[in-house]
Each structure stands twice: as structure tokens, then as C-alpha cells.
Amino acid sequence: MDKFMLIDGNSIIYRAFFAMQQPMTTSAGLHTNAVYGFTNMLLRVLEEHKPTHVMVAFDAGKITFRHSSYEEYKGGRQKTPPELSEQFPLLKDLLTAFGISHYQLEGYEADDIIGTLSLQAEQKGCEVLVLSGDKDMLQLASEHVRIALTRKGVSEIEQYGPAEVEERYGLTPAQIIDLKGLMGDASDNIPGIPGVGEKTALKLLHQFGTVESVLENTDQLKGKMKEKIETHADDARLSKELATIFREVPFDASWDSMKYEGIQAATAVTALQKLEFKSILQRLNLSDVAAHPDATLDELNADAESHVAPMEDLKVTMLDEQHVSELEAVLNTVDVVHVESHGDNPHHAELVGVLFGTPEEYYFLTPDVLKSDAATAIRSWLADDSIPKQGHDLHRADLVLFWDDIAFAGAAFDIQIAAYLLDPTESGQSLSALASKYGLPVLSEDDSVFGKGAKYKVPEQDVLSQHLARKAATIRQLVPLQRDQLEQNEMTPLFSDLEMPLSRILADMEKQGVAVNTDELRALGKEFEQQISKLVAHIYELAGTEFNLNSPKQLGEILFDRLGLPVKKKTKTGYSTSADVLEELAPYHDVVQYILTYRQLAKLQSTYVEGLLKEIHPKSGKVHTYFRQTITATGRLSSQFPNLQNIPIRLEEGRKLRKVFVPSQQGWSMLSADYSQIELRVLAHISDDAGLKDAFVHDMDIHTKTAMDVFGVAQEQVDSNMRRSAKAVNFGIVYGISDYGLSQNLGITRKEAGDFINQYFDVFQGVRRYMDDIVDEAKQHGYVKTMLERRRYLPEIRSSNFNLRSFAERTAMNTPIQGTAADIIKLAMVHMDRALNEHGLKSRMLLQVHDELVFEVPADELEQMKTLVPQVMQDALELSVPLKADVSYGANWYEAK
DNA sequence: ATTTTCACG
DNA sequence: ACGTACGTGAAAATG
DSSP states (O other): OOEEEEEEHHHHHHHHHHHOOSOOBOTTOOBOHHHHHHHHHHHHHHHHHOOSEEEEEEOOSSOOTHHHHOTTTTTTOOOOOHHHHTHHHHHHHHHHHHTOEEEEOTTOOHHHHHHHHHHHHHHTTOEEEEEESOGGGGGGOOSSEEEEEEETTTTEEEEEOHHHHHHHHSSOTTHHHHHHHHHOBGGGTBOOOTTOOHHHHHHHHHHHSSHHHHHHTGGGOOHHHHHHHHHTHHHHHHHHHHHSOOOOOOOOOOTGGGBOOOOBHHHHHHHHHHHTOHHHHHTSOHHHHHHOTTOBHHHHHHHHHHHOOOGGGOOEEEOOGGGHHHHHHHGGGOOEEEEEEESSSTTTOEEEEEEEEOSSOEEEEOHHHHHSGGGHHHHHHHHOTTSOEEESOHHHHHHHHHHTTOOOOOEEEEHHHHHHHHOTTOOOOSHHHHHHHTTOSOOOOHHHHHOSGGGOOOOOHHHHHHHHHHHHHHHHHHHHHHHHHHHHTTOHHIIIIIIHHHHHHHHHHHHHOEEEOHHHHHHHHHHHHHHHHHHHHHHHHHHTSOOOTTOHHHHHIIIIIISOOOOOOEETTEEOOOHHHHHHHGGGOHHHHHHHHHHHHHHIIIIIIIHHHHTBOTTTSEEOOEEESSOOSSSOOEEESSOOSOOOOSSHHHHGGGGGEEOSSTTOEEEEEEESSHHHHHHHHHHTOHHHHHHHHTTOOHHHHHHHHHHTOOGGGOOHHHHHHHHHHHHHHHHOOOHHHHHHHHTOOHHHHHHHHHHHHHHOHHHHHHHHHHHHHHHHHSEEEOTTOOEEEOGGGGOSSHHHHHHHHHHHHHHHHHHHHHHHHHHHHHHHHHHHHHTTOOOEEEEEOSSEEEEEEOGGGHHHHHHHHHHHHHTSSOOSSOOOEEEEEESSTTTOO
């Protein structure tokens, strides 16, 4: 017998929305929580009831036939929140992908469509199940029509037939209409009789049976109730009419179109991926879906239970020295490598083991075995640049192996880099997180296999090798999925021609390291130390007490409680003692200036002198930073252990630290080249602003030029203050300007800052247009792009929260600029690496500091490098304005300024 | 583990 | 009215 399931789409999606209040969005910022709740419920009921026909009905249009008899019908109702209304089309698309029919008809509500269909189905001899969250539906219950009402959001379902309705209310299904006629329904703005709630209504109906009968027999009632019912008799009749589901909707969908033969797996998976429903996808085996595109989910599930091997069955061979040849024999089929290591700093991390994966089998080698004579061929394979390798964080693998004297080359597809490009803000880039993101079989977190922090322990070898094999299996399955997505996003060149080659270049730079003159560094430390101890004594004396100068809390107590200085700013935990606050306090008390100087020197001492000494590698005597390629939201690199991208330069005291960074060989020089105003040049290109472009084409001083245009004066009339202001505006423009930010920076009022910005935009109209357009673009697509198609998703650009939205808007303005600048210097690095090789130069690229490249150069290459480096940098990418790079060199990084 | 401060582009 | 300039990492104190 046919079994028809009718779903009240509006009712269920509303309930799902309000039940799941935690926000849930796709990376592009579409809200999906209601669709998610709906889908989970749908899959559950389909599984449980196995219907032959399914139809989801929706309301259509704002005006229904009910409005003609009662204009205020559904009046006063809260407007559907936009976070929910944007989910209706998503749900309908998903249903289509599932192969489930949905229907709506102008002028009718979902109730009416369901009422009509349930009647027709029943007359055809079908069993009908109606799914809704609305009690009104109970009026449809009959011998062959059961009503399933959701409870607790949509997580539970309660079924009603006529018997259950009788049991619950003591009424027949038809009397449900009368019930509502008397008690009304606030949510639909159906009046009912004031003062009559469920209790009274039920009592009346048990006594009289129908609304009409109640109204005819008011003489049997007495007191207030009699009065109210008599005065609101018409309301009761109207309410009953409104509550009655119309069961003769002119329906033109065919019976066959509602047939349900299981969810089409292939289209369903695509749709679920689009919605990023990880946990739902996780339950499906994607490789099976790919193999059987025409199958339904049920068929695949049945299939999976019968013969797909569970993860436990991965075939892993642990190879000792005697059996390494087994791997040698299949090396040409190895398609995944995973290097497991322990420790955050890859230059000091311990090699735990290496896993080689072929599609058939996995092989695990301990570090000892890999380093043994027996594994020479394996090591040659690892070192062979012409053999492409796939893995997760191969950059780290390369470094870890390097310090164990094992060469690695040929990284072709790094899924960590791919994941970063696909969404640079996604923090969870662990392999396990990626597995769940893509709905692959669950992979244990490293923390749970190894333990966290001090509890880290390498497990038994069978557990270890099994875990690593699962990682390898995950990598193998991920590669084609990411490859497709990169291709779809037109990011394949960015990935293959820029980021992958760069990852090897970075590893080379890091292995090379930078030599540090430790004697000089220690001498600087001594100098700082002497100044610091004098300052501390002085400060204690002026404060009248000793305290921990490094504690903002204690310092705050001294300054504001003990010395009674005015409080300018507070943090969430107490007084702010940041430098800008202290600057303001300096006139009030002599101690403040000493504290500022102390802060400055203490920073240099702890972070740079002591910090740097700690990072000198015992094996090389150099510092080897670790450039991270998958951290920043904009595409920039970051640098760790130590951070060599924030070595002091702005103040002379700190700048001296650059003297300790020296060439690693006698007679060599440090050479540094930096882009001049790269971000503003990028802005000139992207915004196509005539004035800005003109300024760069003529290589003018951009801040002076800005001052001339904004203040409307000649070059000679620009004083240092005007130039300073113009410079601040230019910075602000790049950051995504706000009047508040500029006012803070320049110490002017917000209004003055705002006027200033307006003047700027009046002159640079192309820039204004760019800022407007890019925010619109971000709102429309949910992401912004750099010139090389690097993306950043900005889900909060559609937020109703002003702060979140404003932040996203500034980010939309800044990211294409900062990100394109990052693209450009990365391109320059790839070109530079090639140029050094092609020219057979011994010079080495050592550091990248966002707009600067640092090299060490032998004396006989100095002349050539002085022209080659800026040339390559300037030609990295062609813009509508020239790029400019300045070069300098000297005996150390300080001299190369 | 989080907060505050400060170094850089 | 809201309360920020964009992007990072490290050290120290403190919860």
C-alpha cells in the first residue's frame, strides 16, 4: 500500500530555526541552521517511515483567501527574520537535490495544500502521515491520516490519530476547529473569545460539541462568561472559519511527481557540500557515492554495511631493516607520504616516524630504520625532486627530515596549503578537522592519540602506524576533492605556480638560517641591562615603593591609586597603562617618562636579546625562523621561533639589534630590498584612480602629493604637519578607513577626521568608488579576492551587528590591497629563486618581511645583485603603475638600510 | 589559557 | 548609539 508523507515546510523550518539558535553559516555567510535542523529531521522520518510518496508544502504569497474575510489575519506577527527567510530557497534547492517534491500555491497556505492532498490520498486508499509543528493539523486526523507533531523543537515527534486526539483533548478531529474558534490563536491573530483559553474552550465543547451549538445555547451559561460569549459570538464564528483548513485547493501536480524512491546520493552529496553540512556528510561514504552516482543513499548504506571495509582494516606493514625491500619494491606506487613529528618548532621537532601509502597498502618506518643503510633507496626516493608527493604540511616534513639529515623534495600537493587557500580564516586545519569538514571517515585528533602537552607519549607501534595510515588515507581522499574546488574557484595557478613552489623556497631559506653575532648581541644586552637597572631604581624612588614594573596591574595601582594620576582609559580588567596612555600622563609626573623608557628597554631585552639568544640553533649557531604559509587571513607569511619579521627599526635603540644579523661567511654582505609604497601602488591599480595612478607614474612623494591635493596647496606650501596628516590618511585608506581610527591616530576629533576623509574622497574619487564597490561585492559574494584570486570569506559583512559588519567592511577594503601586495612579493620570491639558479649565483635569500627581501651576498656578486633583486621585484607583476624597490647593503642588517 | 603590551609591515 | 584603524608573534603576568 502507498504511504504518503506530507510535510508542512513552513511550520517545520520555523521550529527548526528557533530550536537551533546557535548561529550556523556557510563559509560564505549564508545562515543554514534551520535547513540543517529540517534536514536532520527529514532524514530521520524518511528512515523511520519509508514512505512511497513525499511532498513538502510551503506557504506562498503574503495574502491568502483568509485575508478576504479577515484583514488582520496573521497581523501583528513578527516579520520573518532575514536569517530565516534566506534559508527558504536553500531548503527548496536541497529538497530538489534529494529528489523530494515541494509545492506552493499563490493564495493558499501549506495547511490547505496538505489538507487537500491528504483527503485525495485517503480517498485513493493511501496511508497518510502529516508532519507539522502546528496543532491545527489535528483536524485532518482520520482512520488513514495520522498527524505527527514535532516537540522540543524538531527533535521529537508525537503521532496522533483520531484516538490520540480523543485521548488528549476529549474531542474528535473535527472539533479541533471549534476549539480554535473559541480560544483563538495569538500567533495567527485569530481572536477567539477573549478570556476563553484551552480549559474553558474544552469544557464548553465537551458540553455542547460545536461553536454553533455553544452560541445557540448561551442561555444555559451564566455570569461573565455568558456575557463575553454573546458579545463575541461573531468573533467565534469568524475564528472557526479561519481555523478551518481548506481541502479543495486546485492542485495541478501529478501523483507521480511526488513519488519517493530514496534520496539520490550523488546530487544530495553535492548539495550537502554546498551547505557545508559536515556532520551529515560524515555519515556517508563519499568514495562510494562517487563510484555509484545513480544509487540512493539507502542502497549505499546497505552496501556499506555489507562489504566496505571499516577503517580498522587498513593494511599497514611495519618495516624493520630486514624488510625495507618490501617498500622498495612498491615505491613507484607510493602516492602519499606522511612525516610524523613532535614539537611546535620544526627545527627542533623530534621525528616520530614516516608512513608511505600506496592505494593498496601502507608502510611504516621508524626514524632508525629510515636512517639505516638498508633504507638508502627509500631516502633517494624522498630526495628525488622529480617524484611528485602528496601530503599534509610537507614544509614541516621537509624541515624535520632535514635536521635528521634526510633530504626531501618533490612536494606536489600539500593539502594544508590547499585548505588554506580554500579558506584562509578556517583555523581548524588539522588533518582531522579537514577529514570532518569534507565528510571523510572520522580521523582521531593527534591530541587524543598522543596526548596533549606534557602528557605527549608515542603510543604502541601498531596504534601509531594505524593512526598514521588513516592520516595517509585521508590525504589521498582529500586531494581530488580539493583539486576540484581549487579549479572551481580558479585558484589552481595560485596553488600550483605560487604557493607550492614557495613552500619549498621558504624551507630552503629556513634551513639556511641567519647568522647572529652573539658577542655583539650579549654586549647589547649588557648595555640594556645597565640602563634598565638605573631606571628601575629611579622609578622605585619616585614611586616611593618597589613593585613589579612588568605587571600592568601593579603599575596601574601605583600610577592611579597611589600617585593619583588621571585615568584616561580602562581595560576590561582594570586601568590601561599602554604607551599612548602613558604619553598623555607624562606631563603630570616625572616617573611616567622613566616608565616609558623602561618599557622600551625591557621589551628589547626580554624579547630580542634574551629571546634571540634562546633561538640560536645548537647545530648551526644560527637562527632558523619558521615561515608559516597557512596562518594569515590575507595571504601574508608569518614568522616564528623566532619572529624575524618584527625586529626593531623605528627607534634607534632597538634598531641597533639589526647589527647582530650578519652574513654567514667572511667577506659577504647583507643585502636588503624593499618595495616602496607597495600597498598604495596596488590601491592605485585596483581602484584605477586617475590622481593616485598619476602620482606613482611620476614617482612623486605620495604623502606630499596627497597633502597637496587634499589641502589644495602647492608643493612648497606642504609643511611637515600636513604631510604627517596626509600620511595618516593614506594608512587609514589602506586599512579600511574610519573617522574614529583616524581621529585616534592623529589626535583630532572624530568630526575633523571625518571631514578630512571626505576631502580625501572628493579628490580621489576612484578610491571612493573602489571602497564602495568592494563592500558591495563582498556583500553579494560573501568573499573578496586579490589579483591572484586569493580569497577571504567575510560572513559577517551581512551581520545586523554594527560592529561586526563594520569590521567586515573594513576588512573587505583592506584584504584585496594587503593580499595583492602579499601575492606580489611571493611572486617575486619565486622569480628570485629561479633567477639565482639560472645565473648560478651563490647569494642566498634569507628573509621576507612583507615588503622586504633580505639576502646574504658574496662580494663578487654584490654588483649584480644590486640590480637583479630590485629588477625582479619590480617586474613580479605588471600593474597600471610601476612597482618600485629600493636596495641597500652592508656588513649587517643594520647597515643594509 | 587569557590578557596586556609592544615589536614589525 | 554602537567603539575600531589592517595583518602578525612573543613575553610576562595572571586567572
